[in-house]
Amino acid sequence: MLETSAEKPAPVRVISEAISEYINRLGTIWVEGELAQVNDRGSGTMLYMRLRDPSVDMYLQVVCPRAVFKAASPLPENARVVINSKVNFYTPTGSLSLNAKEIRQVGIGELLARLEHLKKLLTAEGLFAPERKKPLPFLPNKVGLICGRASAAEKDVVENARKRWPSVNFEIREVAVQGSAAVIEVSKALKELDADPDVDVIIITRGGGSFEDLLPFSDEGLVRLASSCTTPIVSAIGHEQDAPLLDLVADLRASTPTDAAKRVVPDMAEELTKIRQLRDRADRRINDLVVLEMTKIAGLLQRPVMKDPLIMVTTREDALNVVVRRSWRSMDALVVRATMEIEQIAARVRTLSPQATLDRGYAVVQRADGSIARSPKDLKRGDALKLRLADGVAMATATGESES
Helix, strand or coil: CCCCCCCCCCCHHHHHHHHHHHHHCCCEEEEEEEEEEEEECCCCCEEEEEEECCCCCCEEEEEEEHHHHHHHCCCCCCCEEEEEEEEEEECCCCEEEEEEEEEEECCHHHHHHHHHHHHHHHHHCCCCCHHHCCCCCCCCCCEEEEEECCCHHHHHHHHHHHHHCCCCCEEEEEECCCCCCHHHHHHHHHHHHHHCCCCCEEEEEECCCCCCCCHHHHCHHHHHHHHHCCCCEEEEECCCCCCCHHHHHCCEECCCHHHHHHHHCCCHHHHHHHHHHHHHHHHHHHHHHHHHHHHHHHHHHCCHHHHCCCHHHHHHHHHHHHHHHHHHHHHHHHHHHHHHHHHHHHHHHHHHCHHHHHHCCCCEEECCCCCECCCHHHCCCCCEEEEEECCEEEEEECCCCCCC
8 A cells, every 4th residue: 555644755656657557457347328529530540539427427538449439330429338448547647548449339229128127126216106296286486497498398388388377487497408418407407496495396398309319318317306306396208108217207297398388387267267157156056045045034924923923922811811810719719718727726826815714704813922823722821912813913912721
């Protein structure tokens, strides 16, 4: 291991040779990418190319023998290839390049197989699950639109949306929708719109094209980015028969850009018609309720009790009079019976009264101390006596014993 310090720095040649030695250990490798640029310098035996990563903005320089390149020809612009190469580090300038030994163009069949494998992988991870789909707002505050520059798809979306809802607002990002820069620019625009709090829904659209033209919308990085967005996404890529992976991860798939416009905003004329229908239905319902209640009231007014409100009193008047007369008779009988009982009791009381006894000629004899003398034996000669008679009191003196 190379050890260096501020006191013992390594010269450039040592570092360069160390890097070269490490890279040489890699041996032969297979690299996949897109041919972004081919520089043919004429009579030379070598071609110089740039191999671009299809998902991110990264390049590698490739040095290819002319014979190797011709063996793989024809190679169209931005062709996706697999290169068998040896990594070379040029120590004098510190530049890194790939020395191509074989070039193979990736065919459509192989691409389809890779996409199917990727589709199964993402499905297993649950990125396409229905429960992940977010509902679209009924009337978005602002619609984010990612489309090609001056494209017909942009015109279709904007015009059809404004025909349906004239006041709809758009936040438009014009990007490359095919080629080497498509994934990078679409991903950047998607991040910007997802971070915008005013954007309630995002439409990603482009017109139809070949299978290769639509490949950027099946890129794994773009698909994973779309699945992580918090803003609902509508995918309108190509035509009905086109089905990039972005369609599967989007919250709604529209068959065409025009269909996307119809799905995102409501039709004002249709909504006004619905409102009128609801108002008419409400008016009819209210009128029906009023008529029903008026019929009920009319029926109640036809009842006898409503025609003559006092009928309930008058029908009970005779019965009430009978009850009153019966009550008076019962009361009179009770009073007479009670009066007779009182008179009988009064007669008994008068009969048993001490005053009545005195009225019959009897007297009560009391000594001077007020005690009652009940027997002659209780008296002595000369005792002062008080005689209580019927109409007063008389004083007397005991003179002797009583006669037998």
